[in-house]
Amino acid sequence: MTFSPSLRPWLLAAPLLGLAFGACQSGGTSASNQPDLLTANLDTTVRPGDDFYSYANGTWFKQHPIPASESNWGIGKEVQNEIYARLRKLNEEAAGAKATPGSVQQKIGDFWAAGMDSTGINKQGVAPLKAELARIQAMQSLADVQAAIAHLQTMGVNALIGPYVGQDAKNSEKMALQLWQSGLGLPNRDYYFNKDARTKNIRQEYSNHLVKMFTLLGQDAATAQASAGRVVQLETKLAASSRKLEALRDPYANYNKMAVSGLDKLTPGVSWKPWLAQMELGRADTVIVGQPEFYREAGRLLTSAPLDDWKAYLQWQLVHAFAPTLSQDFDNENFRFYGTILQGAKQQRPRWKRVLDAEENAMGEALGQLFVKEYFTPETKARYEKLTENVVASFRDHINALDWMSDSTKQKALVKLAKITRKVGYPDKWKDYSSLQIDRSSYAQNVMRANLWAYRYNINKLGKPVDRTEWGMTPQTYNAYYNPSNNEIVLPAAIFAIPGLMDANADDAIIYGYAGASTIGHELTHGFDDEGSQFDDKGNLRNWWTKKDRQLFQQRVNGIVRQFNDYTVLDSLHINGKATAGENIADLGGIVIALDAFKKTEQYKKGEKIGGLTPLQRYFLGYALGWQTTQRDERLAQAILTDVHSPAQFRINGPFADVPEFYEAFGVKPGDKLYRPDSARVKIW
Ligand SMILES: [Zn+2]
Incomplete structure (x- = not known):
């Protein structure tokens, strides 16, 4: 259990979202001789109208079985693997350097050295x-x-x-x-x-x-x-x-x-x-x-x-x-229950990755500062800031066009949307770890001191002005969140990564589906889901809806609750429609809003195929790329009980079944498993 100082508990279960990495990725090739990423992932033995998740990602899943040390695997893990490798290099360099005592480099190097010293750790018991x-x-x-x-x-x-x-x-x-x-x-x-x-x-x-x-x-x-x-x-x-x-x-x-x-x-x-x-x-x-x-x-x-x-x-x-x-006996027994019994992993992850995870908790922004300097260019940041702007503009059009919301509530919704702070890539101001003491004498005590540091960092905020520049995730985190109190979306740099695809070579359809819908549109919609919509433009829990509009909104929310309650996942376990409503609303909103933003691009207007796929098809496949992830049954069962997100399969198949363009793009017809009659399709934002 890690201490998470900066987020409300209900923000902690922030979405695991897919995004693409920068032009700085190594080993890129030119667009012309690179096989099309989306086509290569397809499993054409599955009909898209029956199970789009498996159609879009099936071949990739066959080529990437879940490693024994993991309880799930997917695109986010691949991105993380690249980040691990980079951070490891930074850590090894720091450990070998004669760093100035008290410097960030000394702390990183000592944290790493103490954590990797399994002989010393075992001796200490x-x-x-x-x-x-x-x-x-x-x-x-x-x-x-x-x-x-x-x-x-x-x-x-x-x-x-x-x-x-x-x-x-x-x-x-x-x-x-x-x-x-x-x-x-x-x-x-x-x-x-x-x-x-x-x-x-x-x-x-x-x-x-x-x-x-x-x-x-x-x-x-x-x-x-x-x-x-x-x-x-x-x-x-x-x-x-x-x-x-x-x-x-x-x-x-x-x-x-x-x-x-x-x-x-x-x-x-x-x-x-x-x-x-x-x-x-x-x-x-x-x-x-x-x-x-x-x-x-x-x-x-x-x-x-x-x-x-x-x-x-x-x-x-x-x-x-x-x-x-602690020593191996404690570590192994802890893994046996929490890793294997609860989540189905067969063996421990390599020690060095686990040390990096602990270091991430201890002083993630110190790592992040080094990380973005090397791996996130101003060009990439600018591209995603622009994309965010386009998705916001599309959201504005959607609000204006709603047939169920009154003008007075629309005006307030538009004000709230316009005021959403957009944090893209990394913070402007970094946490200062100078009071944190890290040495090589005890790994456990380094972690204890880091926890104490984080505790004090958090409680010292009491009575002080709110710092709205703060980030609740590090830039190297493959994730994103909406924070209702700040009315802000926060999109860490790592979320903009697609393994094996240089940013410059990714067509707009992929980017709008993968980044625009599954992350940017998704997070924006959280400001207007069943929970976020109860906060106003200033981040206060205060009703800004007319009674009638709220009722009409709630009817639509009930529709998505019913839709997801009907999905059985494992044994007799089915999705908890009420617990996952906010995420499902955000998924659906992200898809339809970013889609209309995509329709304004040259690629969509030209309509040329790439890899045999139309721009519209590529958009939906780009979104599905973000949920290219599978998990073991044990972890799936845990997620059903504890996660406010639906499993990956249903984050694709669920909302797509509500979107008319999906039917159009893939010729989905009555009789197909995902088909829902017009009257049953949910439309909220
Ligand atoms: Zn979410």
Whole structure:
């Protein structure tokens, strides 16, 4: 569990989106002698009207099976692989350089060297956690438990509560202390209660995992069993008072502002002011509680659960947080449960990649700064800024043309659209890591100090003006997001990469489908999905719709909820239409909006075929390229329970079935599996 300081929890599940890399990519060839990327990926034994996902990507999937060390594989992973290779080079150079102490290069080099020193790490065993484990073991009172929890928070351990500082949803000019439901060892509440065989097995394996971890901590068999039982019991109670995935998407229901004294009333017997002071948050006088019933239960457990339960629970959460940084026995057991049982991966990813992941969490922007300097040119940045502008213009046309929205709401929607801040590529201002200490003595302790640094970086925002220039993702992240409080889209550089295709050689159809629809149009639409549309142009949770327009919008949302509820994915698991509605709306919106932007290009107007494909066909294939990804059943099952995104297959087949031009481009007819009659097609934006 990594500590994520800058985003609201419901932003963390940001979309995994596909985009293309810059003209700086090595090994490019000229357009004329390069085989057409889209044609090469096709599986023409599948009819596009039956399963466009497999038609578009089938040959690629056959050529790129999921590696044993992965639970999914696809274009994003290929992009990531290139980034890993580049970052590795930067790290090895830094480790070998005689860098100035305190410089970014010294920190990168030492983080890498300590992380790669598996011999030293194995020798240390659990020693890096000794002091923390002893503190937990010595607890004698509720006050001690609270002090331990407070301390663990600052280290990035997922211990019971989840405090962070973020913009007040109803006043985006103010930073506010927020408390979100937290503290579970399984991915979310459903894992503690679902009755299907798959989940039951995971619960059993979770208990086994807990026993093994306690054994590794030195407990005898009987004690380890008892400790595991205590953890499961405590977490199950927390899970019972935790909200479901779809319930977390209601911004009003998850906004409960109160004085800190009000929090005391919610949790009789627990005094928050001194507790928050231990978390370096003593200056907070109000707090926004996401899920009051969770905190009521947490308070009840604090004052009633036996001390030994808390000892077991906190030791578990501590060792869980740092297991990947400890000796091989901890690392392997952690992987066995979280990698293999939960996600289906067969073997650990190479150590060097995992160290880079940890370094990304620790000081991602330091890496990003080096990364974009070498690999993201001003020309590429300009191309995607221009593309963003064109997609925004098309969105404007779409709003104007809506037949269900009144003029007064349209005016407000247009203002909101115009005010969306567009961050493309990388931040103008970088995080300053000068106060972060990194050395070669202990990998785990480097990670601990980095977590503490991130914790303080976040909570120090309380009472300060909002910094709207900040980025919540690094430029080397293959992803993007919309942040409603800033009314902004954030598009990291890495998302503009297509492996094996130089940016300059990519035709507009690919770029508009891959980047314009699946990322830019998608993120813009998030400002107008069922959740984002409740925030106004200034980023405040405030209604700007007429009642009638909101009803008509909701009817359309209900249509897409029904459409996706009908998709069965695995066993009896089907997509959660309500939980994924925002993403599905954004996918559909991105496709139709970027399509109309594409229709203004020369390529579309000329209508010439490339690789035997019309511009319109290439547009849809370009979009499908962004979802060129497959996953193991285990991971798919996890995604259904925890991810607000639909699986890749349905991010293509679902929205395409609603778009008339798709039928036109591929001659889709009644009887084809994806065919939906006109009356059933969803149209929102
Ligand atoms: Zn999204």
